[in-house]
Amino acid sequence: MRNRNNRLICTSEYVSINGIDQFLYHLGTSFDNPVMLFLHGGPGSAESLFTGLFQDRWEEIYTVVHWDQRGAGKTLTKNPDKLPTIDLMLQDLFEVIQYLKKKYNKKKVVIFGHSWGSVLGSIFIRKHPEEAEYYIGAGQVIGMVENEQVAYNKLKEVIEQAGDKKSLKKLESVGEYPGSKIVFDKEFLRKCNIVHKLLGKYKLGMEMGIDIWIAMFKSPIFKFSDIIAFMKIFKANSKVHSFLGDFNLRRESKEYKVPVYYILGERDWQAPRVVAEDYFKDIKAPSKDIFIIPNAGHFLMMDQPDLVFDALSKISKKEKSRQYSNN
Known part of the structure; x- marks a missing residue:
């Protein structure tokens, strides 16, 4: 090495x-x-x-x-x-x-x-x-539940301020998020993927x-x-x-x-x-x-x-x- x-x-x-x-x-x-x-x-x-x-x-x-x-x-x-x-x-x-x-x-x-x-x-x-x-x-x-709720609320606020109707529609398609308890099933992962891609778009999430x-x-x-x-x-x-x-x-x-x-x-x-x-x-x-x-x-x-x-x-x-x- x-x-x-x-x-x-x-x-x-x-x-x-x-x-x-x-x-x-x-x-x-x-x-x-x-x-x-x-x-x-x-x-x-x-x-x-x-x-x-x-x-x-x-x-x-x-x-x-x-x-x-x-x-x-x-x-x-x-x-x-x-x-x-x-x-x-x-x-x-x-x-x-x-x-x-x-x-x-x-x-x-x-x-x-x-x-x-x-x-x-x-x-x-x-x-x-x-x-x-x-x-x-x-x-x-x-x-985890609190983290995802706070991130979602911040994301929605930023998207609304930007007037980005396309992203807002995507976010709203998720429905209630993350729910009262997080279960890492296919449905949650689908919603999570949408939310976190949008977090990345607005430089609020993880960037690789x-x-x-x-x-x-x-x-x-x-x-x-x-x-x-x-x-x-x-x-x-x-x-x-x-x-x-x-x-x-x-x-x-x-x-x-x-x-x-x-x-x-x-x-x-x-x-x-x-x-x-x-x-x-x-x-x-x-x-x-x-x-x-x-x-x-x-x-x-x-x-x-x-x-x-x-x-x-x-x-x-x-x-x-x-x-x-x-x-």
């Missing part, structure tokens, strides 16, 4: 986790830095191929480890029949952290959750607060620009099997989608035992920034802070890499200071 930046730490490997070989990709500049475990989105959308777009400066302050989760990326390619449930993924996550703590001689790790990864991370830090130094949620998901695909092909760990894995993720993650459809952080206690930080894209309506901001106001944690990244959407790390790095630097400094004062 090519070590593009001549990093001290540059390793890709398969590790036996919870009975199957799972893929980890490590990048960093010092064994003394905190270890950050990056939980990717989806479910099933491994982001280990895109590190070149946003991560170079992160590696100066963290050893960043990408994990292709069960049902995603290289782990899915290696284990096409070992498919995820939420319970399996939480156990996988626990075992990955045990492996990283031993490998890097750390007592805890920093957990960074993006999109679906923010769901997995938020559940995990409630279940195992002793494993996390602190938690960072990016594109933080609060609840050409630069993202170029970065994927240039990645030192890219293989053509990664494309095949990406095409299989929806079917592979069907049981996790069932869980995700009913997910709602507001039903849980707002008290956290670990520091919590959110980094949100100002124009993110995929996981609406306004929903996460509203929820964040009421949480209680040993330390907390929120960073709104201007002119950034759901892929905020790729939209504004320098500003996201600035937020991470502030979080890192704040945590070092807090830990120093506690000792």
Whole structure:
């Protein structure tokens, strides 16, 4: 594997986790830095191929480890029949952290959750607060039904303001959306596809620009099997989608035992920034802070890499200071 930046730490490997070989990709500049475990989105959308777009400066302050989760990326390619449930993924996550703590001689790790990864991370830090130094949620998901309702309402407002009758007719053809509970069946997916295409048209949703695909092909760990894995993720993650459809952080206690930080894209309506901001106001944690990244959407790390790095630097400094004062 090519070590593009001549990093001290540059390793890709398969590790036996919870009975199957799972893929980890490590990048960093010092064994003394905190270890950050990056939980990717989806479910099933491994982001280990895109590190070149946003991560170079992160590696100066963290050893960043990408994990292709069960049902995603290289782990899915290696284990096409070992498919995820939420319970399996939480156990996988626990075992990955045990492996990283031993490998890097750390007592805890920093957990960074993006999109679906923010769901997995938020559940995990409630279940195992002793494993996390602190938690960072990016594109933080609060609840799927609320997220889709807020995104739909914003989209309708923008389309009406634009006087776009054709798009409004398309949107209204969806009918009630998303309903009181999300079930990932064919009918919901049909409606979801219409809504999210319109979100993309008005730059309110997820944008996969050409630069993202170029970065994927240039990645030192890219293989053509990664494309095949990406095409299989929806079917592979069907049981996790069932869980995700009913997910709602507001039903849980707002008290956290670990520091919590959110980094949100100002124009993110995929996981609406306004929903996460509203929820964040009421949480209680040993330390907390929120960073709104201007002119950034759901892929905020790729939209504004320098500003996201600035937020991470502030979080890192704040945590070092807090830990120093506690000792």
